[in-house]
Amino acid sequence: MGIPFDQILIQTINGLVNGMILALVASGLTLIFGIMDVVNFAHGELVMLGAFTGATTLAVTGNFWLALIVATLAIAAFGAVLQVSTLRPLLGRDPLTTILATFGISLVLQKYALWQWGPSARKLQEPITGQFTLFYLQYPWYRIATALLSAAIIGALYLFLKYGKFGIWIRAAMQDRVMAQAMGIPVPSLHIAVFAIGAGMAAASGVLFGPLAGVTQNIGADFTLRAFIVVVVGGMGNLGGSILASIFISLLEAYASLIVSPSQAVIVSFVALILTLLFRPTGLFVPTPK
Amino acid sequence: MRRPATSYWIGFCVILALLVVAPLVLPEFWRRFVTEILIWGLLGMSLDILIGYTGMVSFGHSVFFGLGMYGAAAALLAVKPANLWLALLSGLTAAAVVASFVAYFATRLRDIYFAITTLVFSQIFYVIIFTWTEVTGGENGLNFARPALSIPGLFSVPFTSETLHWFVLAVVTVSFLILRRVTQSPFGMVLQAIRENEPRARAIGYSVERYKIVAVMLSGLFAGLAGILYAIQNKFAAPDFVFFLISGEAVIFNVMGGMGTLVGPIVGAAFFLLLREGLSRYFTEYSLIPVGIIFTAMVIFMPQGLLGFAKRRLNQ
Amino acid sequence: MLTLDNVHTYYGKSHILHGVSIEVRAGEVVGLLGRNGVGKSTTLKTVMGLVRPSEGSVTFEGREIGGMASHHVAHLGIAWVPEDRRIFRLLSVMENLRTGLDRPGVTEARRTALLDKIYASFPVLAERRNQAGGTLSGGEQQMLAIARAMMLEPKIILLDEPTEGLMPRMVSQIREIIEVLHRDGVAILLVEQNVPLTLEASERVYIMEKGVVRHHAPAADLQANHAVIHQYLGV
Numbered sequence: 001m002g003i004p005f006d007q008i009l010i011q012t013i014n015g016l017v018n019g020m021i022l023a024l025v026a027s028g029l030t031l032i033f034g035i036m037d038v039v040n041f042a043h044g045e046l047v048m049l050g051a052f053t054g055a056t057t058l059a060v061t062g063n064f065w066l067a068l069i070v071a072t073l074a075i076a077a078f079g080a081v082l083q084v085s086t087l088r089p090l091l092g093r094d095p096l097t098t099i100l101a102t103f104g105i106s107l108v109l110q111k112y113a114l115w116q117w118g119p120s121a122r123k124l125q126e127p128i129t130g131q132f133t134l135f136y137l138q139y140p141w142y143r144i145a146t147a148l149l150s151a152a153i154i155g156a157l158y159l160f161l162k163y164g165k166f167g168i169w170i171r172a173a174m175q176d177r178v179m180a181q182a183m184g185i186p187v188p189s190l191h192i193a194v195f196a197i198g199a200g201m202a203a204a205s206g207v208l209f210g211p212l213a214g215v216t217q218n219i220g221a222d223f224t225l226r227a228f229i230v231v232v233v234g235g236m237g238n239l240g241g242s243i244l245a246s247i248f249i250s251l252l253e254a255y256a257s258l259i260v261s262p263s264q265a266v267i268v269s270f271v272a273l274i275l276t277l278l279f280r281p282t283g284l285f286v287p288t289p290k
Numbered sequence: 291m292r293r294p295a296t297s298y299w300i301g302f303c304v305i306l307a308l309l310v311v312a313p314l315v316l317p318e319f320w321r322r323f324v325t326e327i328l329i330w331g332l333l334g335m336s337l338d339i340l341i342g343y344t345g346m347v348s349f350g351h352s353v354f355f356g357l358g359m360y361g362a363a364a365a366l367l368a369v370k371p372a373n374l375w376l377a378l379l380s381g382l383t384a385a386a387v388v389a390s391f392v393a394y395f396a397t398r399l400r401d402i403y404f405a406i407t408t409l410v411f412s413q414i415f416y417v418i419i420f421t422w423t424e425v426t427g428g429e430n431g432l433n434f435a436r437p438a439l440s441i442p443g444l445f446s447v448p449f450t451s452e453t454l455h456w457f458v459l460a461v462v463t464v465s466f467l468i469l470r471r472v473t474q475s476p477f478g479m480v481l482q483a484i485r486e487n488e489p490r491a492r493a494i495g496y497s498v499e500r501y502k503i504v505a506v507m508l509s510g511l512f513a514g515l516a517g518i519l520y521a522i523q524n525k526f527a528a529p530d531f532v533f534f535l536i537s538g539e540a541v542i543f544n545v546m547g548g549m550g551t552l553v554g555p556i557v558g559a560a561f562f563l564l565l566r567e568g569l570s571r572y573f574t575e576y577s578l579i580p581v582g583i584i585f586t587a588m589v590i591f592m593p594q595g596l597l598g599f600a601k602r603r604l605n606q
Numbered sequence: 607m608l609t610l611d612n613v614h615t616y617y618g619k620s621h622i623l624h625g626v627s628i629e630v631r632a633g634e635v636v637g638l639l640g641r642n643g644v645g646k647s648t649t650l651k652t653v654m655g656l657v658r659p660s661e662g663s664v665t666f667e668g669r670e671i672g673g674m675a676s677h678h679v680a681h682l683g684i685a686w687v688p689e690d691r692r693i694f695r696l697l698s699v700m701e702n703l704r705t706g707l708d709r710p711g712v713t714e715a716r717r718t719a720l721l722d723k724i725y726a727s728f729p730v731l732a733e734r735r736n737q738a739g740g741t742l743s744g745g746e747q748q749m750l751a752i753a754r755a756m757m758l759e760p761k762i763i764l765l766d767e768p769t770e771g772l773m774p775r776m777v778s779q780i781r782e783i784i785e786v787l788h789r790d791g792v793a794i795l796l797v798e799q800n801v802p803l804t805l806e807a808s809e810r811v812y813i814m815e816k817g818v819v820r821h822h823a824p825a826a827d828l829q830a831n832h833a834v835i836h837q838y839l840g841v
Contacts, residue, residue, distance in 0.1 A: 039402055089590055095402055096347050097589060100545055103538060104586030111578040165708040168701050172694045179692040182654055183705045184680035184758060221534070225413065228406055264421050270410045274395075277403055 015254030019247035020150035024205040028198030034174040034237035041102035044224030045109035050203025055122040064127035079199025113217035121214030235283025313452040334543030334555025336512035342550030345485030350408030356532030358514030363527040372437035385514020393506040431528030548595025613662035624817040637808035685755035695740030706757030745776035762793040
């Protein structure tokens with residue numbers, strides 16, 4: 001094949017790292033879709049706003065981790081406001097309407113970011129510099145830390161959903177919203193909370209992603225599209241599936257970028273989506289197609 | 291939904307007359323503006339066939355528009371002297387080829403899955419066109435000459451700004467009349483039946499797949515036609531026109547103007563473009579913020595669009 | 607305790623309830639009979655806040671609840687056991703029960719006590735407490751649906767066709783459960799197709815036809831006078 005082994009190794013790790021960040025974004029999208037049937041076209045913009053908020057906080061305080069926390073909380077709060085003001089009135093309308101509404105929101109948020117932060121890219125400084133030695137290669141510590149932190153957040157989400165009162169409420173509402181509410185579960189408040197959680201996770205991934213590439217107001221669209229692909233390939237509403245799919249898609253792209261340029265490598269995930277939809281529409285990682 | 295025929299056609303003729311006179315009285319900038327409204331209106335109208343009449347949401351209409359544009363560009367660059375009809379043929383063929391792929395998806399996928407696939411599909415073409423610099427000119431696109439209005443062997447008259455406008459107006463008007471005829475024909479009725487209740491249409495015995503394929507092809511062809519007109523008007527082709535934003539704008543035209551009306555998207559295009567132009571005086575490049583807010587508000591509060599809203603007011 | 611007064615309900619354009627008036631007093635078991643599609647389930651759904659009445663009023667303990675959001679209705683003490691049970695299939699039996707347990711104002715001790723009590727009344731559920739709801743049989747799911755409603759410690763349970771599709775042995779188990787609930791002072795509004803069961807279990811019975819209440823009598827009267835049953839239900 002002619003591709004040196006160390007390249008393949010590096011791309012494998014890159015794929016895993018990117019996959020974990022993407023999983024953070026996609027899980028939020030999956031949760032939101034699962035509980036309120038909303039396809040959030042503006043999800044990538046939440047990532048973008050998180051990254052910008054993080055960049056500003058970092059510039060002011062000089063502390064990356066503080067920036068991460070502030071951005072997550074700020075965008076989570078923003079998400080809650082967004083849900084109540086724009087999405088709640090649309091509950092029960094057809095899915096096209098929520099797609100269009102969130103599309104409109106994404107336009108506004110993109111241009112708002114341009115207005116607020118200007119057109120030039122922001123770069124976030126990595127909190128952890130230095131590289132470690134893997135065999136005979138150097139690999140940045142920060143990327144490993146990102147993957148681990150994303151995994152930790154997702155793990156926390158999993159535990160939250162599996163045990164604990166809110167986890168049961170959310171899972172019940174995802175399965176049967178009407179019955180859950182008839183059991184006294186405050187589903188409207190749950191919607192706000194889940195949207196906020198999804199937004200917060202998106203913001204966190206934006207901040208984590210920041211040091212890896214520049215932050216501009218255009219990165220949102222990319223994340224939205226990738227997250228959509230992942231959610232569909234992983235099975236809509238299936239949390240575990242979207243995590244696996246995130247890693248799968250990211251690995252595919254990483255390997256593809258060994259052969260073609262990175263901007264072309266993205267076609268691989270597009271093709272993966274189309275193939276999944278045509279042949280395994282319930283999702284590649286769903287055990288038994290219904 | 292059928293208005294009394296006479297008042298409808300009177301209104302139609304009045305507007306047509308206004309559009310014919312427009313280039314004679316408007317300054318250059320606004321002349322081009324009106325022409326562009328017509329072209330984008332055509333794109334919106336083509337999407338309406340899918341969204342408004344058949345109930346299929348497409349987020350990838352930019353691919354038809356863009357390929358029509360590049361197809362025309364190819365003809366205009368390859369054959370000298372630049373030939374109008376060849377450009378039309380070439381662009382429509384390109385759009386038709388792509389439309390057949392999308393038609394295939396349309397028969398296998400529903401709703402949101404179809405919408406995402408069209409989006410992804412158009413992004414694939416965007417990336418290909420953007421990166422295949424040798425053939426498509428990459429980021430910079432292609433520049434070419436505007437063809438003359440000619441019938442080979444008989445005459446050849448280069449377009450002026452006015453005559454181009456009338457040409458575009460003629461094409462868009464004929465397209466509108468054709469599409470109107472189609473939507474009011476039995477075929478059109480079946481499309482609407484599919485939109486209302488697909489399982490029932492299937493149960494009645496209609497081959498839903500076949501109707502969807504034809505709807506997609508029709509929609510794609512007219513979108514491609516819009517792309518060809520744009521190429522002729524502006525003498526360039528660029529990957530930006532295959533980018534999702536164009537698809538998004540087509541959807542905006544439909545929502546703002548009113549889906550399922552054919553005229554709606556044209557009104558919507560006019561409304562959106564005028565709004566953006568007007569607001570950019572105050573908001574410069576941030577005009578999309580208020581426009582986006584207006585759009586979102588319309589989705590929530592005025593989902594039937596301006597036309598639907600006006601219709602309700604008139605009926606009261 | 608629960609009163610529907612001239613309630614009209616629509617599903618979209620369909621006028622389902624044409625002025626339904628029903629009353630359930632505290633601790634009573636009231637039956638609601640009628641053919642398929644007359645609006646019995648819709649009546650329960652209107653009480654539960656799943657559909658909003660366009661006209662008329664629904665009052666519970668003196669308070670107007672028509673159109674109230676269903677989670678508030680549940681907190682007031684009205685529990686719903688729907689026609690198709692609607693078990694949370696992917697949640698375990700225990701998690702299903704917990705959806706009714708985790709309410710404000712319920713201490714940990716009380717929760718454990720309630721759970722234990724339910725497990726004692728429904729040994730089958732105790733056995734399967736960690737199994738996913740979807741793996742239970744039809745009868746077991748019905749048990750779970752009722753048990754889940756009981757977790758709300760309701761003052762009234764809206765029971766929608768609990769014996770549908772169940773074997774006779776299960777039907778008598780349901781009969782027993784209704785009896786236990788009655789003894790505990792829980793009111794029941796029982797919608798059923800099973801006439802004998804309804805007449806046995808209920809104190810009063812309403813008969814509905816085409817979205818209106820056509821007849822209303824103590825169960826004993828109807829047991830004696832079968833002609834009325836024949837007339838409205840054809841059995």
